[in-house]
Amino acid sequence: MFKDAIPGMDKVFQSEPPTGSVILVVGSAGTLKSAFVYNMVANHMARRPNDLSQCVYVTLEETRESLLRNIQNMGIPVSERIQVADLASFLRAVDLWKDHLAQAADYITLILQEASRPFKIPTNLRVDKAKVENTASEKEGAAAYKGPTAMKPSIFVLDSLNAFNTLVYQGSTNIRKEMASFMFNLRERVATSFIVMEVGDPSQYKSEHFLVDGIIELGMMQTEHSKLKRYLKVRKMRSTKHSIEPFLIEVTGEGIKVVEELI
Amino acid sequence: MPPEQDEQTEKEDETVGDQLRNGHPVIKTTLEIDKVLYVKMKQEIARSNTSIRDFLSDAAKEKLASVGKARKKEGSDAAVLERAVKKNPIAKKVLDILELEVLPPFSIALLLAKLERFDIEPDDFSLSDLTEEMVNDLVRPVDFLSGPVAAKNIEVALKALRRG
Numbered sequence: 001m002f003k004d005a006i007p008g009m010d011k012v013f014q015s016e017p018p019t020g021s022v023i024l025v026v027g028s029a030g031t032l033k034s035a036f037v038y039n040m041v042a043n044h045m046a047r048r049p050n051d052l053s054q055c056v057y058v059t060l061e062e063t064r065e066s067l068l069r070n071i072q073n074m075g076i077p078v079s080e081r082i083q084v085a086d087l088a089s090f091l092r093a094v095d096l097w098k099d100h101l102a103q104a105a106d107y108i109t110l111i112l113q114e115a116s117r118p119f120k121i122p123t124n125l126r127v128d129k130a131k132v133e134n135t136a137s138e139k140e141g142a143a144a145y146k147g148p149t150a151m152k153p154s155i156f157v158l159d160s161l162n163a164f165n166t167l168v169y170q171g172s173t174n175i176r177k178e179m180a181s182f183m184f185n186l187r188e189r190v191a192t193s194f195i196v197m198e199v200g201d202p203s204q205y206k207s208e209h210f211l212v213d214g215i216i217e218l219g220m221m222q223t224e225h226s227k228l229k230r231y232l233k234v235r236k237m238r239s240t241k242h243s244i245e246p247f248l249i250e251v252t253g254e255g256i257k258v259v260e261e262l263i
Numbered sequence: 264m265p266p267e268q269d270e271q272t273e274k275e276d277e278t279v280g281d282q283l284r285n286g287h288p289v290i291k292t293t294l295e296i297d298k299v300l301y302v303k304m305k306q307e308i309a310r311s312n313t314s315i316r317d318f319l320s321d322a323a324k325e326k327l328a329s330v331g332k333a334r335k336k337e338g339s340d341a342a343v344l345e346r347a348v349k350k351n352p353i354a355k356k357v358l359d360i361l362e363l364e365v366l367p368p369f370s371i372a373l374l375l376a377k378l379e380r381f382d383i384e385p386d387d388f389s390l391s392d393l394t395e396e397m398v399n400d401l402v403r404p405v406d407f408l409s410g411p412v413a414a415k416n417i418e419v420a421l422k423a424l425r426r427g
Binding site for chain 2: 084086089095097114
């Protein structure tokens with residue numbers, strides 16, 4: 001899904017990562033981690049109109065509205081096949097949910113299960129939108145809104161692991177073990193997963209790097225003319241042919257593109 | 264506060280009798296406590312410039328608050344409230360609707376959070392409590408996580424339940 005998802009990505013990847021890969025996207029603040037992942041998934045789906053695959057994008061650091069606004073401001077098209085799940089707001093609304101769990105319950109799996117439930121695409125493009133919103137009969141409106149059968153997502157995005165750790169693993173005595181179980185569950189449940197993680201220093205993601213199949217680093221570097229440029233670098237991608245050099249990336253009017261290898 | 268002043272305060276307390284302090288009658292009591300604890304308490308009282316009476320009163324208030332909170336949590340959460348919700352036929356129907364889109368531990372927590380917000384006891388929950396505002400409040404978290412289609416489905420079902 002990489003080579004044709006972002007213009008110029010074929011310079012970075014010579015083959016595709018296997019289905020079921022868990023890929024960590026790391027970088028400091030402002031390195032376009034969220035936009036890059038959203039852009040890649042949206043383009044991947046847009047290029048396959050007949051493939052009914054769907055994506056759940058779990059946002060924990062910003063609301064759905066804020067994420068989509070930023071995405072649109074960068075010229076990235078919003079995809080109806082990407083369901084943005086605002087997990088932070090949801091968990092705030094169900095504050096005491098852990099009290100209703102059996103003590104031995106694997107709540108990480110449960111959150112993942114809840115966040116990645118099959119969903120129906122809003123059928124705004126297929127039915128008359130006015131009929132849905134202004135219908136005299138609510139039942140009729142809901143029926144029009146239902147759309148096709150709910151689909152299990154084939155791509156899962158968690159944005160970000162830092163926020164997930166704070167929100168979900170709070171009070172956990174064995175984060176490392178639970179994290180490994182979480183990664184395992186991701187591989188079981190969805191075809192490909194992207195985990196966004198903010199790091200100031202690449203050495204900070206030491207604990208996660210062996211758990212994932214791939215690591216894409218996004219960063220900023222200063223050029224000889226003292227200008228800051230954004231780059232993308234694939235640090236690791238199991239069973240995939242790729243370059244390990246950094247590549248210059250830019251935001252164009254139509255989203256992100258890989259420009260050239262940085263020398 | 265130096266110990267002499269402390270003793271004076273305690274002495275004054277003895278003469279308070281049935282006068283009011285902070286609007287409450289005052290009672291005199293004698294107690295035996297661990298000497299090490301007493302010494303530590305006196306040191307802290309000297310450090311924080313307070314009196315034995317205020318120190319012990321504050322400690323008792325804090326203890327009562329935490330015990331009350333723990334009891335309320337123990338008694339109100341999970342089992343008790345969950346049973347109350349499931350016994351109430353209307354609450355049970357709302358729960359069944361929520362569970363179309365939200366998994367059980369989250370659905371029960373969501374309903375209980377809203378009942379608490381609207382100050383409704385699970386036993387007393389009736390169709391008239393299922394106002395437009397409450398429906399919106401129940402639907403919004405579904406939209407957060409499962410999107411507008413799921414939220415619309417829940418909204419329609421809850422409104423249908425309200426209409427009977």
